[in-house]
Amino acid sequence: MDPIDQLDLQKLPRHIAIIMDGNGRWARKRLLNRIHGHREGAKSVRAIVTTCRKLNIPYLTLYAFSKENWRRPAQEVNALWDLLLEYIDSQLPEMLEKGIKLNTIGDKEGLPPRVIDALDVAKEKTRNNNDMVVNLAVNYGGRQEIISAIKKIIHSVLENEIDTEDITMDLFSAYLFTKGQPDPDLLIRTSGEFRISNFLLWQLAYTEIYVTPILWPDFREKELIDALRDYQRRERRFGRTSDQLHSHSNNDPAS
Numbered sequence: 001m002d003p004i005d006q007l008d009l010q011k012l013p014r015h016i017a018i019i020m021d022g023n024g025r026w027a028r029k030r031l032l033n034r035i036h037g038h039r040e041g042a043k044s045v046r047a048i049v050t051t052c053r054k055l056n057i058p059y060l061t062l063y064a065f066s067k068e069n070w071r072r073p074a075q076e077v078n079a080l081w082d083l084l085l086e087y088i089d090s091q092l093p094e095m096l097e098k099g100i101k102l103n104t105i106g107d108k109e110g111l112p113p114r115v116i117d118a119l120d121v122a123k124e125k126t127r128n129n130n131d132m133v134v135n136l137a138v139n140y141g142g143r144q145e146i147i148s149a150i151k152k153i154i155h156s157v158l159e160n161e162i163d164t165e166d167i168t169m170d171l172f173s174a175y176l177f178t179k180g181q182p183d184p185d186l187l188i189r190t191s192g193e194f195r196i197s198n199f200l201l202w203q204l205a206y207t208e209i210y211v212t213p214i215l216w217p218d219f220r221e222k223e224l225i226d227a228l229r230d231y232q233r234r235e236r237r238f239g240r241t242s243d244q245l246h247s248h249s250n251n252d253p254a255s
């Protein structure tokens with residue numbers, strides 16, 4: 001049986017966010033250089049993007065490189081940039097064929113020019129694709145994103161573009177990198193770590209969290225299906241009680 005047949009295709013998340021953790025540990029367990037783990041992890045990226053597209057999930061956000069990752073050895077950081085460029089070069093034709101738009105969230109400042117150029121070219125070539133959005137979080141930090149949004153709002157107030165009374169949660173969201181996108185319904189973290197590591201701090205307010213001990217290079221279609229099956233067993237209440245949800249469902253002719 002195809003694992004996808006185990007899913008209720010009417011109850012899939014619109015937006016999945018993933019903290020791709022465990023590349024180094026995967027390599028260390030095999031007595032390999034950490035870079036081998038990152039290279040194998042890139043295969044998981046391809047598999048997960050392909051599966052999400054097959055499932056018609058419209059938004060996928062991948063934590064590719066955090067603000068804190070600059071603390072790693074320079075050799076590893078440079079290898080990560082090389083892998084990112086390889087990924088873009090190899091996957092761009094498929095993105096164009098399958099209607100996938102590439103987007104980035106994070107700060108350009110500090111990125112190598114070759115990385116900026118490659119990302120800009122890929123984003124421009126895919127900008128008219130409307131079937132799926134893949135957000136790569138590159139040089140990203142959740143706290144930094146919130147501070148950046150606050151500065152932009154202050155500027156808009158000083159320029160008389162908005163008034164302080166106009167500031168709502170919806171308006172604040174419009175100043176974030178994910179402007180115009182729904183908040184993630186599901187956050188997946190591999191490698192068994194129970195933290196969100198400065199990732200999408202505002203957007204994850206009501207997100208369902210799924211933690212798996214599987215290391216990222218071993219996380220492929222089957223593992224994603226397992227996460228989605230777990231998600232579909234959840235009851236998303238958004239502050240309401242179970243009785244309220246069930247009452248609404250019973251009174252809704254469309255349910």
